[in-house]
Amino acid sequence: MLQNKAYRLRTRPQGTSGHDHFEFVSEPVGKPRSGEVLVKVLYLSLDPTNRIWMSDIPQYMEPVKVGEVMRGLGIGRVESSQSPSLKEGDLVSGLLGWQEYAIVDARTVTKLPDLDVPVEAHMGPVGMTGLTAYFGLLELGQPQAGETVVVSAAAGAVGSIVGQIAKIKGCRVVGLAGSDDKCTWLTKELGFDVAINYKKEDVGAALDKACPKGIDVYFENVGGQILEEVLKRVNLFARIPLCGLISGYNAERPVPGPYQFPQLLMKRVRLQGFIVFDFVQRFPEAVHQLAQWVREGRIKYRSTIVKGLDKAPDALNMLFTGDNTGKLFIEL
Amino acid sequence: MLQNKAYRLRTRPQGTSGHDHFEFVSEPVGKPRSGEVLVKVLYLSLDPTNRIWMSDIPQYMEPVKVGEVMRGLGIGRVESSQSPSLKEGDLVSGLLGWQEYAIVDARTVTKLPDLDVPVEAHMGPVGMTGLTAYFGLLELGQPQAGETVVVSAAAGAVGSIVGQIAKIKGCRVVGLAGSDDKCTWLTKELGFDVAINYKKEDVGAALDKACPKGIDVYFENVGGQILEEVLKRVNLFARIPLCGLISGYNAERPVPGPYQFPQLLMKRVRLQGFIVFDFVQRFPEAVHQLAQWVREGRIKYRSTIVKGLDKAPDALNMLFTGDNTGKLFIEL
Numbered sequence: 079m080l081q082n083k084a085y086r087l088r089t090r091p092q093g094t095s096g097h098d099h100f101e102f103v104s105e106p107v108g109k110p111r112s113g114e115v116l117v118k119v120l121y122l123s124l125d126p127t128n129r130i131w132m133s134d135i136p137q138y139m140e141p142v143k144v145g146e147v148m149r150g151l152g153i154g155r156v157e158s159s160q161s162p163s164l165k166e167g168d169l170v171s172g173l174l175g176w177q178e179y180a181i182v183d184a185r186t187v188t189k190l191p192d193l194d195v196p197v198e199a200h201m202g203p204v205g206m207t208g209l210t211a212y213f214g215l216l217e218l219g220q221p222q223a224g225e226t227v228v229v230s231a232a233a234g235a236v237g238s239i240v241g242q243i244a245k246i247k248g249c250r251v252v253g254l255a256g257s258d259d260k261c262t263w264l265t266k267e268l269g270f271d272v273a274i275n276y277k278k279e280d281v282g283a284a285l286d287k288a289c290p291k292g293i294d295v296y297f298e299n300v301g302g303q304i305l306e307e308v309l310k311r312v313n314l315f316a317r318i319p320l321c322g323l324i325s326g327y328n329a330e331r332p333v334p335g336p337y338q339f340p341q342l343l344m345k346r347v348r349l350q351g352f353i354v355f356d357f358v359q360r361f362p363e364a365v366h367q368l369a370q371w372v373r374e375g376r377i378k379y380r381s382t383i384v385k386g387l388d389k390a391p392d393a394l395n396m397l398f399t400g401d402n403t404g405k406l407f408i409e410l
Numbered sequence: 411m412l413q414n415k416a417y418r419l420r421t422r423p424q425g426t427s428g429h430d431h432f433e434f435v436s437e438p439v440g441k442p443r444s445g446e447v448l449v450k451v452l453y454l455s456l457d458p459t460n461r462i463w464m465s466d467i468p469q470y471m472e473p474v475k476v477g478e479v480m481r482g483l484g485i486g487r488v489e490s491s492q493s494p495s496l497k498e499g500d501l502v503s504g505l506l507g508w509q510e511y512a513i514v515d516a517r518t519v520t521k522l523p524d525l526d527v528p529v530e531a532h533m534g535p536v537g538m539t540g541l542t543a544y545f546g547l548l549e550l551g552q553p554q555a556g557e558t559v560v561v562s563a564a565a566g567a568v569g570s571i572v573g574q575i576a577k578i579k580g581c582r583v584v585g586l587a588g589s590d591d592k593c594t595w596l597t598k599e600l601g602f603d604v605a606i607n608y609k610k611e612d613v614g615a616a617l618d619k620a621c622p623k624g625i626d627v628y629f630e631n632v633g634g635q636i637l638e639e640v641l642k643r644v645n646l647f648a649r650i651p652l653c654g655l656i657s658g659y660n661a662e663r664p665v666p667g668p669y670q671f672p673q674l675l676m677k678r679v680r681l682q683g684f685i686v687f688d689f690v691q692r693f694p695e696a697v698h699q700l701a702q703w704v705r706e707g708r709i710k711y712r713s714t715i716v717k718g719l720d721k722a723p724d725a726l727n728m729l730f731t732g733d734n735t736g737k738l739f740i741e742l
Contacts, residue, residue, distance in 0.1 A: 136642070137676050301671075310468070320675050335667025339633075343652045343683035344469050351675035 080107040083387060084177035085148045087132060090141075093330045094398070095132055097391045100148065100176075107179045110160045117154035117170060117180045117187070121201055122387070122408040124394050125151065125235075126299075126324045138353050148176035148390075151206055153190065153197065164189060171200060176390050178410060191362075193369035202405035203239050203379045204368045210321060210354040211239035212364045215297055216247075217357065218319035218350045223248030225294035226313075228285070230276075230304050233260035234397075235405035236321060238268060239368075240297045242377045245269050249295070252288045254281070254304055256400035263403065268378055281307045292316075301325045301333075309338030309347075318349040328398055380404030412439040415719060416509035417480045419464060422473075425662045426730070427464055429723045432480065432508075439511045442492045449486035449502060449512045449519070453533055454719070454740040456726050457483065457567075458631075458656045470685050480508035480722075483538055485522065485529065496521060503532060508722050510742060523694075525701035534737035535571050535711045536700045542653060542686040543571035544696045547629055548579075549689065550651035550682045555580030557626035558645075560617070562608075562636050565592035566729075567737035568653060570600060571700075572629045574709045577601050581627070584620045586613070586636055588732035595735065600710055613639045624648075633657045633665075641670035641679075650681040660730055712736030 085100040110116045131142045131149050142149045152174035156164050161184030164170065172187030174180040190200050202208060214236075221227050227244040231237040232253025241264065244251045252272045253264045261273035272288040274281060285293070285307055292313035298305060301323035312318075326333040342349055357364070371377040382402035384393040387410050396402045417432040442448045463474045463481050474481045484506035488496050493516030496502065504519030506512040522532050534540060546568075553559050559576040563569045564585025573596065576583045584604045585596045593605035604620040606613060617625070617639055624645035630637060634657035644650075658665040674681055689696070703709040714734035716725040719742050728734045 136673060138678070323672050323675060326672065332669045333671075334669055335671030337664045337666055339665075339667030339671075340655050340658065341468060342681065343655060346470070346683040346685065346688060348680065348682040349674065350680040351678040353678065356678060 080179065081105070082107045082177055082179045084175065085387070085390060087142050087144050087146055087148055089144065090134055091132055094328050094395060095129055095391065096395070099132065100391055102388065108181055110158060110181050112160050113183055113185070114181055115159045115161055115164050115170070115184050115187070116157045117174055117182060118157050119152050119154040119174050119178055119180060119387075119410050120169075121153045121197075122174070122176060122390060122410065123151040123201055123206070124384075124390065124397060124406045124408065125207070126322050126327060126397050128394055129327045129398075149173055150176050150390075152180075153200060154180065159184070169197070171205065176387065178387060191365060193365065195369050195372050198381055199369075199372055199379065201407050202235055202381060203372050203377050204365050205405075206354055207235035207405055208239050208368045208377075209357070209361060209364055211236045211243060211297075212368060213354060213357040213360070214319040214321050214352055215240050215243050215295070218352055219295040219297060219317050221247050221249045221295045224250070226250045226252065226289050226291055227295040227297065228252045228254070228289065228293050228308060229297040229299070230254045230308075231299035231322070231324065232264055232270065232273065233257075233403050234299065237297065237299055238264070238379065238404055239377060241270050242268055242371075244295070246371065246376055250289075250291075252285070260400075260403055263380070276304060282310065285311055295319075297321060299324060301336075305336050306338050309336055309341040312341060312345045312347055314345050316345060316347045318347060320349055320351040324398065382406045383409050385409050412511065413437070414439045414509055414511045416507065417719070417722060419474050419476050419478055419480055421476065422466055423464055426660050426727060427461060427723065428727070431464065432723055434720065440513055442490060442513050444492050445516055446513055447491045447493055447496050447502070447516050447519070448489045449506055449514060450489050451484050451486040451506050451510055451512060451719075451742050452501075453485045453529075454506070454508060454722060454742065455483040455533055455538070456716075456722065456729060456738045456740065457539070458654050458659060458729050460726055461659045461730075481505055482508050482722075484512075485532060486512065491516070501529070503537065508719065510719060523697060525697065527701050527704050530713055531701075531704055531711065533739050534567055534713060535704050535709050536697050537737075538686055539567035539737055540571050540700045540709075541689070541693060541696055543568045543575060543629075544700060545686060545689040545692070546651040546653050546684055547572050547575050547627070550684055551627040551629060551649045553579050553581045553627045556582075558582045558584065558621050558623055559627040559629065560584045560586070560621065560625050560640060561629040561631070562586045562640075563631035563654070563656065564596055564602065564605065565589075565735050566631065569629065569631055570596070570711065570736055571709060573602050574600055574703075576627070578703065578708055582621075582623075584617070592732075592735055595712070608636060614642065617643055627651075629653060631656060633668075637668050638670050641668055641673040644673060644677050644679055646677050648677060648679045650679060652681055652683040656730065714738045715741050717741050
């Protein structure tokens with residue numbers, strides 16, 4: 079009988095999460111019922127949102143319940159199907175969970191479209207993080223050629239794509255990242271105009287230098303001190319797509335909002351939270367555009383691949399320490 | 411020779427402003443040059459923004475310079491004109507300043523349109539505060555019939571109009587105000603569904619009761635604790651027109667942004683700062699609509715009129731203590 083290995087949430091973390099908060103179980107794999115498919119998980123995406131889902135705080139989906147398999151986005155191969163829409167061997171993406179095998183309703187997963195890009199790209203630039211960058215920047219940020227776009231967590235899976243799309247749209251692009259290596263990657267390979275190592279540089283002074291005409295669009299992934307410094311420098315009618323606030327996800331006590339909050343009023347800023355699923359109806363158009371840019375070499379990407387499901391709890395923390403570059407995922 | 415009395419800014423206040431921060435001067439009135447008009451000031455609007463203009467902080471206009479006549483919106487009568495566009499006796503509105511006579515470029519004031527409403531209404535519902543309510547609510551808030559609209563400082567010049575427009579648009583309307591009398595005015599006369607006395611009631615519990623279907627639009631005038639409680643209760647895709655943050659204007663040290671800031675992400679809220687002048691091209695259409703509602707009795711208003719220019723510094727503080735209902739202005 080086929081055995082599944084899975085991480086189930088054991089307790090909710092206060093602060094940093096780790097192995098203690100999960101139970102690593104071995105249990106028999108069931109059989110898909112009508113409409114379901116059995117999927118062997120190949121890759122598991124690790125995203126800041128995994129940490130959010132572990133906490134019982136207001137959020138955009140229900141938190142993972144204690145005892146449930148940890149929620150996670152992944153790519154897998156259909157092993158057996160009880161649905162006419164999928165067949166054995168199909169590659170699918172969806173919320174497969176932190177486990178080796180998933181039995182899911184066939185309607186909740188998507189067959190990977192044929193885009194002539196590596197499977198790895200489906201985890202990044204043409205996957206959810208690429209789509210997040212695409213809709214957040216273009217729909218909410220509405221960057222115009224010649225404007226200055228700043229992005230935090232710029233060497234991350236979302237930020238690195240945001241910056242490249244902004245360059246394609248003719249903007250001046252400034253990224254913030256946490257190491258010199260990342261900064262070099264952003265400017266030398268991805269074409270960012272300036273990259274700021276926020277761990278080493280005076281962020282305010284560096285932004286002054288990098289953004290002589292102020293900031294028109296700020297793609298926000300982190301919150302905290304970087305947001306403060308950006309708000310001091312936003313232009314009239316700036317737009318702030320609010321994608322993440324990772325600097326606060328591990329906080330053990332309430333975190334104040336930005337002291338520069340009144341700048342949103344004074345500069346008539348439009349700040350808007352979003353998640354990628356808000357745009358699900360338009361995924362096909364975006365995926366094809368992103369894939370085209372990837373094939374043309376106009377969007378480059380990196381992955382940080384960690385091997386083995388058992389590494390997932392530790393690897394998740396790489397997002398918080400900045401030990402990944404580009405898309406972080408587990409290869410099973 | 412005609413003498414002018416004027417308040418000039420003497421020093422910048424830390425915290426609450428008052429007489430000490432102004433110099434009350436008497437000085438000869440000059441003569442209008444070509445293109446200018448001499449205006450006798452009849453009414454001076456007192457608005458929270460007056461306090462902002464006194465501080466050297468980032469803001470949407472230059473702060474008033476020390477030594478300058480205090481900036482203020484007003485209505486006056488043209489005494490003599492060196493411009494073909496205005497003639498003696500015309501009533502005009504514009505930034506006339508805290509003084510008895512103003513000499514201004516004729517292009518910077520607007521002749522009061524003939525709307526068949528009392529002059530007093532030009533200081534409120536069909537003036538800048540009415541326009542602020544109109545554009546902030548309708549353009550940024552985009553309320554839909556059946557949605558729940560919450561407004562803070564609801565018995566103020568802007569808030570009272572916001573609530574009535576929201577009622578006209580078929581919304582459930584909940585206002586927050588600082589006295590039982592104000593709350594009674596809101597529900598009994600203006601048609602608000604619920605009014606909450608935020609000084610007496612538990613705001614969170616009162617909002618829970620008043621907004622059983624959550625909050626779709628929050629018209630923000632105050633910031634602080636009310637914003638926190640609202641953010642806990644916003645619906646998915648809520649809109650927050652950010653009109654003012656008066657609770658912080660007298661602060662002596664930096665004020666943190668809302669602890670509930672991440673709710674903007676989780677609930678995919680659109681928060682947008684604005685000032686009425688962003689919509690100047692569309693003032694005519696809005697003024698006529700507002701005047702029609704006033705004439706039809708669908709928008710009611712109150713004024714708190716303080717007599718005498720010399721009362722202006724003290725009267726301004728009524729906005730912060732909540733001693734006004736509706737539009738506060740000085741009658742000279």
